[in-house]
Amino acid sequence: MEAALPRRGDGVTKTCSLGEMMITALSRTIEDGTLVFHGFGSPLVQLAMHVAKRTHAPRMVLVAGATYGIDPDPPFLAPTTNDWVMDRGASSALGIEELFDLAAAGRMGRMFLSGLQIDRWGNCNVTSLGFPELKMKLPGGGGGCNLSCDAAHLTLWTTAHRALEDAKGRRRFRLADDCDFITNLGHRTKDGKLRRDLGHRGNGPQWLVTELGLFDFDDDGHMRLNALYPDTSVEDVLMNTGFKPRLASQIEIIPPPERLVVEFIRRLDPLRVHEKEIRAEDMRRRFTIA
Amino acid sequence: MEAALPRRGDGVTKTCSLGEMMITALSRTIEDGTLVFHGFGSPLVQLAMHVAKRTHAPRMVLVAGATYGIDPDPPFLAPTTNDWVMDRGASSALGIEELFDLAAAGRMGRMFLSGLQIDRWGNCNVTSLGFPELKMKLPGGGGGCNLSCDAAHLTLWTTAHRALEDAKGRRRFRLADDCDFITNLGHRTKDGKLRRDLGHRGNGPQWLVTELGLFDFDDDGHMRLNALYPDTSVEDVLMNTGFKPRLASQIEIIPPPERLVVEFIRRLDPLRVHEKEIRAEDMRRRFTIA
C-alpha cells in the first residue's frame, strides 16, 4: 500500500493524521547541530528525529535508541527498536556507556521522555503506580532517569492526555497532580527542591506534546499551555489535566506539517508502527495540510 | 644467520648467553593459567613470556605490552614494542583501559618491572635521580606504578646490577640503599609503611633476576639472595649491592635452559633485540646447557 504513495508532493495528500501532527510538533523542538537521542518504544519520536534531520536540522547528530547507531537511514520502521533494521546506514555506533557518558559530559542536546504520570513540573513516572506500596508495576524508564538529569533539554510527549473513565468510572489523569514515583526528573523534586539547585547538567523539560496540545514550561518550571490542535480547546485541556496548567498569554494553533513531510513519514513507516502509540479514538482525527 | 639454526635440538647448540639464562630464569617465575603482562622496552621479558607459554605455561594469558594483543605469535622481535610485528597472531586485543582494569580488579597474575634504582623492599625508581631536586630525568615508568600496586605478583629484573665506576670514579648502585623516587611500589613505602596495610590488590615483588643472581623477598618483604649463576659469587653480589641483601639458607645455582628453549629464543629474536639490554662485558659470558 505504501508503495502507491506519491514520492513527491503532487496534490494527492491533502490531510494528515494526529500521529503525523504530533511527529511534526516533536520534530520542531529539535535544534540543528545538536546531538539528539530517542529511547526504545518511541516510534513517534523516531520519526520526528528523521523528519528533523531531513528538514531543518541536517546537522543534528541522530543517535538511535537501543542500537545507538549514529545517523542511521533505516529502510522502514521495525516494530521493535533494537532491530538491525533500525541502524542500517549508520556511519558508526556507540556503546551503551558512551551514549550515557555523552549526556553526563553535557554533550547531549535533547532527549525525549514520557510517563504514565506527568506532573506540572514535568516529572514523569514510568516505574509504578503506588509507591512504596505497589499498585501497578509499570515497565520502567530505561535510562530516562539519568538522561532527564543530564541531557541539556527534554521534550516530553504522551498520546494519552485525555483522561478516560475506566470500567469503574474512575478517571486517572496522565497529566497528574502528583507522580507516585519520580522516574524522570522535571523542574522540582517531590519535596519542592528546585532542579537548578541540584547541579545537574540538564535544564529539564522544555516542551510537552500531547494529543490535546503543546505545552512549554515557564520560568518557575511550571507547565503552561502554549498551543492547541485545530480540533482541541482550552477546555479539553483543563478537563483532562489533573492540575491547573498555566496558560500562555496567547494560545497558538499547532501548524500542520508540509505535504512532503507527511509523505516522508508514510514512506518511512509503511507498517504504521507509530499508530500503536495512538488511541483508537484519535485515529479518526484528520488535519488539513498546506 | 638465524635461518641456519637447527629447528630441533641436534646437539649443535651447547652453550647459551647470559641473556638466554636470564630469559629462562624470568620465564620460570610465571605460573600456568594466569594472566601475565609485559611493558614496553623489555625484550628479555617478552621472550621469557613466549618461552613460558611454549613450555610449562601453555594456558597463561599472554598480554603483550603496548599492543595489548592477547596471545600473539610474533614472527620476530621488533626493536620497538608497539609495532604491528608484535601482535601478529593475537586472538584479540585489549584497550589500554581494559588492561589496567584487569589488574585493578585483581585479574592480572604477574607483571615484570625494573628500575634504575631498586631498593631492598623492591621499590623501583624510573622517574628521576634526585627528587624533588632533579639531577637526572629518567624516562618514566609507564603504567608500572599502577601495576606495581594492582598486579597479584611482580617479577623485577635488571641487567645492570654490577655497580661500575663512572668517569669520576663514583659507583652508583642499581640495587640502591634508597630510591630517590618510588615509581613502582615494593613491600614498604619511603616512610616505612607496609604495603599490606595500604589495601592494594597486589602482593608485591616476588622475584628479582639480575645478571649476578636470583633474589626473592622474605616474610619481611626484604630482598634475599636465592641463587647465583655458575660464574658469579656471593661476594660479587655483596660488592655490587648498595645495601646488605639477606641470604637464603642455601644459595642455589640457576639452572641453564634446555637446548630447545635456547633455540626457540634465537629463532624468535633473530635481530638480537634482547642483547640491547645486556651490557657489553656480559655479552662474553657463556653457560653450558643441558
Place this chain on the structure above:
Amino acid sequence: MPTRSRPIYTDPDKRKSLDDLASLVADGAVIAVGGGLSSREPMALLRAILRRSITGLTVVGSAHGIDIDLLSAGGALTRSSESYVGFEQDFGMAPNYRRALESGAVKAEDSCCYTLVQQLRAAIQGLPFMPMRSVRGTSFPSLHPEYRKMVCPFTGEELLLVPAIEPDVALIHAQYGDARGNLVIQGPPVADLLFAKASRMVLATIEEIVPTSRLGELRGIHIPYFYVTAVSEVPMGAHPTACYPFYAYDRPHTELYYDAARKGADTFCAEYLDIFVHGAADHADYLAQIGGKATRARLASWSGGLEAWKQLYRDGAMA
C-alpha cells in the same frame, strides 16, 4: 562484595552441553542477561534454567522483554533490578513480570541504564563504587538505600556514589565464538561487554562455534576468552528474539507468547510454559515445536531483501 578478585578462565576447550551451562547457575545467584528488547537474548539458556527449576535469582540489566518476563513466569526470580521490562509499544507491558512484581513474589528494585553502567564499571575496575551526578532528585534513591552521597573535594558539588555490581553469572548469546571461549558479537552489544567483564562467571551460548582463526576475520565486538567460563553451541539459541545475521525477531511467536501471558498465570502455564519450556525435553525439542526448519527459513528470509524483511513484521504475518 565488590572488592573480591575475579577469576579468569583458561581452559582451551570450554564446550559443554546447554544443560551443563544451566547447571552452573546456582539458586540465589545475581544474574545479568545479555542482549536486550527483542534482540540476542539467551533464550535457550533461560529455558534450560527454568527446566532445572533454579530459583531465587536476582536479575540486573537495562532494557529487556521476553527474557525477564519468562523468568518471572517460570518462578526463577526473587528480585529485579532491571531498568525496563516490556514489549515496547508493539505489545505493551510485560504480563508475567507485572504479575510477579505486583503480587510481591518478585521484589522490584528498578534501576536505570547509566546507574547500572556505572555500577558495572566499578566492578570492572575493582572499585567499591562509582560516582555520578544524575539520579539525585528522582525517587530511585528511596528504592536503593545502599546509595551514598558525597561532597566533591575538588568542586564542592554533591555527587551520588553507587556501589559496584558484580553479577555472579552473565548469560550471553553470541553469534560466533570458539571452543576456547572467545566470543564475537555483531550488531548492538547492549551491555554484554560490561556484563562479561564485571561478572564472576560468563556462560555463553553461541550460534556457530568456529575455529579461532575464523574469528579474526569477523567484524564486531570481540570478548577475549579468559572472561568466559563455558560455552555451548546452540543454533537458534536466541529465539524468539533476533540473532542477526542468522534470523530476525519472531514476532508471530512473540504474539502467541504475549496472548497467552495476557490471559493470566494459569493460562500462560498451560498454553506456553508447559509446551515450550517444560514440554520440550531440550533445545532440539523446542526447535521442533516452534516449527523446525520452516521457521528457521522464515526468520532467515530477512536477508532476501527489504520486502521480505518487512513482511516478517507485518500485523497478521503467519508464524
Place this chain on the structure above:
Amino acid sequence: MPTRSRPIYTDPDKRKSLDDLASLVADGAVIAVGGGLSSREPMALLRAILRRSITGLTVVGSAHGIDIDLLSAGGALTRSSESYVGFEQDFGMAPNYRRALESGAVKAEDSCCYTLVQQLRAAIQGLPFMPMRSVRGTSFPSLHPEYRKMVCPFTGEELLLVPAIEPDVALIHAQYGDARGNLVIQGPPVADLLFAKASRMVLATIEEIVPTSRLGELRGIHIPYFYVTAVSEVPMGAHPTACYPFYAYDRPHTELYYDAARKGADTFCAEYLDIFVHGAADHADYLAQIGGKATRARLASWSGGLEAWKQLYRDGAMA
C-alpha cells in the same frame, strides 16, 4: 575545569590545511598527543606546530618517544605529564626531553598510564574525579598535590581521587577518515579514543580521506565525527613513526634523529631542527627531504613478507 560541557562538531566538511590545523592550537594549551612509542604519532602536525612557534604547551599522555622529545627540543613545552618518554632499549633515554626537564625549562609532572586513564575517564563522564586504589604508597602524590584521598563509605578502605583531565586539544593521526571527521584507527589505538572523547577539540591528520561508505567496510576503532573539530589529509603524516598498513617505523631516520639529539641542543638544532622542521616549508618539503618516494617505498616494503619486514629493522639498515 572538569565540569564544563564539551562541544560537538557537526560541520559536514572539516577538511583544512595542515597549517590551519596547527593554528588551532593556542599557546599554553594542554595537549594530548595520539599514538605511542614508535607508532602512529602525529609527527607532521607536531612539526607544523613547531613551525608556528607555539609555546607553553602541557603534554599529557602514556608512553611516548620522538613526538614529545621533538616538542621539547622545539621549545613548545612548559610542562610534561607523560608516563614515559624514551626510545625503549633500542636507543635509550630521550635526549632533548631530558635536557629540557633537567634544565627546568619544562616542569616534570610525571604520571602513570592508569592514572591518566582514570583522569580522562572522569572528563569523559563529566565527573570532577575518579577513584582508584593504586598509586598510594609511591612518590607520585608528592608530584601531584592535587590528588585527594577518601575513606570509602561502603568498605571503609582508603581510596585515591584523581581529578579529571580535559585536554584542550587532542592531536591524532588516523589511517582513514572522511571529510565529516569520522576516523578509523587500525592496530593498537593506544589512548587515542580516550583522548578524542575527553578533549575539547580533536585535530586529526589522516593518511587517506575516503568516502564515508568506505569507512563502514574498514575494520578498526571508529571515532564518530562529532568529536572531531578539523581534519587534514596528510600522507606519511606519522613519519618517522609507523602507520601500518601504509608504512613501518623508520628506524634509520630515528637513529639519525637520535644521534643528532645526543650531541647536544645546538647540534640537534643545526643537524635536525633546522633541516627537517624549520628547514622544510611544509610537509611536502619534509617528504622530499627524507627521501621522497624511495623512502615511502622502503617503508611500505614490510608488506612484502617477513624477510623484507625484518630487513627494515636490522642494525645498519640504510635510510
